[in-house]
Amino acid sequence: DAKTTQPTSMDCAEGRAANLPCNHSTISGNEYVYWYRQIHSQGPQYIIHGLKNNETNEMASLIITEDRKSSTLILPHATLRDTAVYYCIDSNWGGNQFYFGTGTSLTVIP
Amino acid sequence: DAGVIQSPRHEVTEMGQEVTLRCKPISGHDYLFWYRQTMMRGLELLIYFNNNVPIDDSGMPEDRFSAKMPNASFSTLKIQPSEPRDSAVYFCASRSRRSSNEQFFGPGTRLTVL
Numbered sequence: 001d002a003k004t005t006q007p008t009s010m011d012c013a014e015g016r017a018a019n020l021p022c023n024h025s026t027i028s029g030n031e032y033v034y035w036y037r038q039i040h041s042q043g044p045q046y047i048i049h050g051l052k053n054n055e056t057n058e059m060a061s062l063i064i065t066e067d068r069k070s071s072t073l074i075l076p077h078a079t080l081r082d083t084a085v086y087y088c089i090d091s092n093w094g095g096n097q098f099y100f101g102t103g104t105s106l107t108v109i110p
Numbered sequence: 111d112a113g114v115i116q117s118p119r120h121e122v123t124e125m126g127q128e129v130t131l132r133c134k135p136i137s138g139h140d141y142l143f144w145y146r147q148t149m150m151r152g153l154e155l156l157i158y159f160n161n162n163v164p165i166d167d168s169g170m171p172e173d174r175f176s177a178k179m180p181n182a183s184f185s186t187l188k189i190q191p192s193e194p195r196d197s198a199v200y201f202c203a204s205r206s207r208r209s210s211n212e213q214f215f216g217p218g219t220r221l222t223v224l
Binding site: 032034038041042043044045046049087091093096097098099100101102103 | 114141143152153154155158165166201203211212213214215216217218
């Protein structure tokens with residue numbers, strides 16, 4: 001079973017920031033937070049990961065609370081191509097047990 | 111790089127038949143994963159290999175499922191005999207221990223068992 005909880009669905013207007021929350025109530029000290037997304041009919045795609053500090057890459061930003069019990073994935077300027085299911089995952093560095101859960105279905109609205 | 115390659119992309123078969131799904135990981139990757147995705151159960155890890163050796167097969171649903179990795183560039187997932195409840199999308203993924211923990215997924219094989 002997935003160790004994280006996410007809202008089932010969200011909408012976001014095109015061009016606006018999409019903020020996707022995730023609760024990591026059982027995360028342990030050596031587990032990282034990973035975010036993946038799955039566009040319809042494709043395999044999941046890695047977005048970003050982090051341990052304690054906030055992270056940013058060309059795709060998104062990741063905000064992790066100080067207690068690490070929650071995180072937020074931020075897509076700064078959502079486009080229609082960002083419509084997908086977004087998964088947050090807790091896993092050890094080098095760990096291979098990814099529990100994807102049900103994710104958040106993000107719909108970007110024109 | 112061509113990415114992870116899976117074949118076939120679609121497979122339709124009848125109950126009781128043997129099904130073989132194929133995967134070519136990204137060259138140089140040390141780990142290979144097989145996942146299954148259904149509406150009911152979401153995306154589940156079935157088995158993964160490290161340097162061609164199966165490490166954890168606890169997600170394999172039953173003895174009808176078997177996976178092999180005869181070399182670093184090829185893996186198979188076999189279902190024998192197949193059943194309608196095996197209908198799903200099967201994904202293969204690979205990653206390198208030298209990079210981040212990013213898994214690269216293939217396009218998947220959509221299996222329909224009639």
